[in-house]
Each structure stands twice: as C-alpha cells, then as structure tokens.
Amino acid sequence: MLRIATYSLLLNGILLLAYYYINSSYVYLAFSIFSFMLALGIKNEIRLAIKITLVYSGIEFFLALLLLMAGNITSSIDAIISLLILHDIIGYAQRKYGKEVNP
Numbered sequence: 001m002l003r004i005a006t007y008s009l010l011l012n013g014i015l016l017l018a019y020y021y022i023n024s025s026y027v028y029l030a031f032s033i034f035s036f037m038l039a040l041g042i043k044n045e046i047r048l049a050i051k052i053t054l055v056y057s058g059i060e061f062f063l064a065l066l067l068l069m070a071g072n073i074t075s076s077i078d079a080i081i082s083l084l085i086l087h088d089i090i091g092y093a094q095r096k097y098g099k100e101v102n103p
Contacts, residue, residue, distance in 0.1 A: 001095075002042050005053065005088040008081050009039035015077070042089075050089060057085040 013035035020028035038056065041049025061082035067075035 002045065002050075002088055002092050005085045005092075006039050006043045008084045008088070009035050009042060009053065012078075012081050012085075013039065015081075050092075053085065054089050057082045057089070061086060 013032045016028045016032035016035060020026075020032060034056075038049055038053045042053055061079055064075045064079035064082060068079060
C-alpha cells in the first residue's frame, strides 16, 4: 500500500549515501541508514515507523523549502521526495483510519 513512500525513502537513502561519499561526513551515513530502516518499517506497515516517517518527512520538507528559498536549487529534490512521502502516508492514513462525514 505504501509503495511510493517506501521507494522514496530508499531513494532518499541512496542520495544520502552519495552525499556521504562526496563529503565523507558520518552524519549523512547515519541518516542514510535511518532512511533505509524507515523504508523497511514502512514496507512492513509498522505503525511506529509510519509515525516516525511522517514527522521526519515533515521536518525534512520544511527545511528543504527553507534552503530552496535561500537559493539552494538542489534541495528541491529533497523537497519533492519528502512531499511524495508525506502525500503517500497521509493518503494511506485516510484510507485506513478515516471516515467520511456526510453533511
């Protein structure tokens, strides 16, 4: 069900691995492993992983938009990936837990 979020998190992890390779910073490696673990949790539909991913993607989307406004064009890729993750998780939550209210 959460196929787009899973693949987007995997893509995010691969991009963070590329940043780690270029900059040799262990922070990128840690967040890359974190993204891979969240992708595995999302694939198995673990509720805690879904909640953590929702918060993580929301913060990442906000920070990517701030960097985009500051002039960093490459952060638009992060913003698009985070938006895809947020959209897929919110749609999943509406399908699974939401009830429509008819007026």
